[in-house]
Amino acid sequence: MFIPASTKPSTSLRPHSSGISENDWTVLSRFWYPIAREDEIGDTPVAAKLLDVDLVIFRSGDEIGVALDRCPHRHIRLSAGTVVNGGIRCMYHGLEFNTAGQCTFVPSMDPGAKLPASWRLTSFPVKRRYGLVWTCLARETGQDVPRLFREEDAEAGKLLFVKVRTWPVSAARQMENFLDLAHLPHIHPGSLGGDPNNLIKPGEIEHTGDGIIQRAEYIEVPFGGTPREVVFTYRVVLPFAIDFTVHDPNSGDQRTCNIPSPSSAYECKVFQFSIDTRDIDDAHSSVLNGLDIINQEDIGVLQHLALPDLPLDARHEIHLAVDNITHAYRQRLREFGLGQ
Ligand SMILES: [Fe+2]
Numbered sequence: 001m002f003i004p005a006s007t008k009p010s011t012s013l014r015p016h017s018s019g020i021s022e023n024d025w026t027v028l029s030r031f032w033y034p035i036a037r038e039d040e041i042g043d044t045p046v047a048a049k050l051l052d053v054d055l056v057i058f059r060s061g062d063e064i065g066v067a068l069d070r071c072p073h074r075h076i077r078l079s080a081g082t083v084v085n086g087g088i089r090c091m092y093h094g095l096e097f098n099t100a101g102q103c104t105f106v107p108s109m110d111p112g113a114k115l116p117a118s119w120r121l122t123s124f125p126v127k128r129r130y131g132l133v134w135t136c137l138a139r140e141t142g143q144d145v146p147r148l149f150r151e152e153d154a155e156a157g158k159l160l161f162v163k164v165r166t167w168p169v170s171a172a173r174q175m176e177n178f179l180d181l182a183h184l185p186h187i188h189p190g191s192l193g194g195d196p197n198n199l200i201k202p203g204e205i206e207h208t209g210d211g212i213i214q215r216a217e218y219i220e221v222p223f224g225g226t227p228r229e230v231v232f233t234y235r236v237v238l239p240f241a242i243d244f245t246v247h248d249p250n251s252g253d254q255r256t257c258n259i260p261s262p263s264s265a266y267e268c269k270v271f272q273f274s275i276d277t278r279d280i281d282d283a284h285s286s287v288l289n290g291l292d293i294i295n296q297e298d299i300g301v302l303q304h305l306a307l308p309d310l311p312l313d314a315r316h317e318i319h320l321a322v323d324n325i326t327h328a329y330r331q332r333l334r335e336f337g338l339g340q
Pocket of ligand 1: 177178183184187188294297298
């Protein structure tokens with residue numbers, strides 16, 4: 001009921017109730033993650049969750065601010081407040097804060113009174129890339145937003161967003177699902193096609209500085225169309241991003257990025273976008289709808305996951321030859337010091 005008088009305010013951002021261990025939280029907090037689409041941030045504050053930390057995102061003119069979702073005065077959620085000219089306004093006493101987090105106005109105080117510099121939100125750095133708002137919770141990161149599409153591709157084409165969905169699994173489990181070849185003909189027979197009885201060869205794996213590349217051949221039957229032999233290239237940027245290319249020698253490449261943002265230990269918000277330089281709206285909507293159907297098919301299976309934590313020791317699960325990508329991915333996660 002009370003915080004004891006002898007308790008100093010906590011300097012740790014990780015909530016005590018978090019399902020992410022302190023060690024894993026510290027490792028993961030050093031990376032940048034997307035928390036919203038840029039075009040969602042308009043004239044109302046938006047709530048987000050990253051690594052169990054509740055955040056508020058708000059806009060002031062061309063600037064976007066990200067901060068802990070609480071007023072430092074009496075702890076009302078700022079996401080329930082309003083966006084005003086110059087920042088965000090708490091619904092309770094009308095305190096206003098700018099995108100840098102500084103308190104700029106207190107309605108009940110003499111307008112001439114100087115507001116202490118310590119009256120500020122716990123705010124976080126913001127980067128805007130690929131149409132997304134990215135942030136990082138650590139004070140010292142040493143990391144940057146993952147490099148996905150080449151800049152020239154992103155400028156040449158339109159980024160096309162798939163419906164953003166919250167998946168009921170960790171970001172790491174979502175990554176493994178996206179990289180998993182053997183499930184395709186079982187879970188996606190109508191959308192991707194493939195014969196469940198066909199042999200699926202393991203992909204070729206290559207380790208890179210920032211991740212892993214998996215290349216695999218597949219016979220796709222997209223939505224019951226004509227079967228086509230394609231090459232899948234998955235470029236993993238650790239810990240949680242994939243730049244995925246479907247190469248069809250006849251019709252060219254189709255690229256999609258998959259970025260599960262770790263909301264909490266067992267939930268992620270998945271941002272996916274394709275890039276298209278063809279500017280044909282019908283093709284866009286069918287590609288995006290198709291990806292959303294595939295996502296829903298995956299969520300339908302993953303909601304039945306009985307071991308939500310991802311084992312970083314191979315002995316907890318059995319493994320198929322085609323799971324070589326899973327081993328490579330888990331090895332790289334271990335190298336970050338996760339799961340210790
Ligand atoms: Fe799938």
